[in-house]
Amino acid sequence: MRSNLRIECVVFDTSALLSMFTRGLRVIDQVISIVNAPIIPVVTYPIINELVKLSNLGRPGINKAASNALDYVLSNFSIANAEGSPDDSIVEFSRRYGCIAVTMDTKLLRRLREVGVRTIYLRASSNRLEADFYG
Numbered sequence: 001m002r003s004n005l006r007i008e009c010v011v012f013d014t015s016a017l018l019s020m021f022t023r024g025l026r027v028i029d030q031v032i033s034i035v036n037a038p039i040i041p042v043v044t045y046p047i048i049n050e051l052v053k054l055s056n057l058g059r060p061g062i063n064k065a066a067s068n069a070l071d072y073v074l075s076n077f078s079i080a081n082a083e084g085s086p087d088d089s090i091v092e093f094s095r096r097y098g099c100i101a102v103t104m105d106t107k108l109l110r111r112l113r114e115v116g117v118r119t120i121y122l123r124a125s126s127n128r129l130e131a132d133f134y135g
Contacts, residue, residue: 010039010120011094014050014086015104017043017073019122021065030129031102034120042099043073044082044089091115102129 010031019025032039051073054066073079082089087108094101094117101112102120112119118133 006037008035008037008039009042009097009099010035011042011044011080011090011099011101012047012077013090013101013103013105013108014047014054016102017047017051017069018062018065019104020072021068022061025127025129027102027129031120034129034131035100041077042080042093043077044080044086044093046082046084046086046089048073048079050086087111091117
């Protein structure tokens with residue numbers, strides 16, 4: 001039995017979830033590879049609410065991607081009880097519980113880094129995910 005098994009909590013924002021269905025990125029596979037440990041994928045309630053809104057109101061293409069992302073999340077992710085805006089909920093939850101945050105949003109990425117949260121983000125030049133830490 002491994003005594004040093006590390007399981008990482010990984011919080012996903014809306015941009016990361018949508019990228020799976022708009023860009024066809026294999027976000028989960030890339031995150032698991034980067035983290036190099038089992039993960040518990042998490043979304044906060046404000047992210048769920050944002051996906052619901054986008055699936056109902058979003059532009060064509062985005063509403064379908066949001067609907068698919070919502071279905072995927074509800075079947076495969078843990079849902080965290082957090083409050084505030086979607087971005088605030090990710091910053092607070094990941095900081096409080098030491099989770100890694102996955103985002104494609106540069107403004108949110110900057111906020112997460114300012115409070116010391118480990119992040120995974122999209123490197124536009126390679127269209128691949130990259131981390132600011134080592135797994």
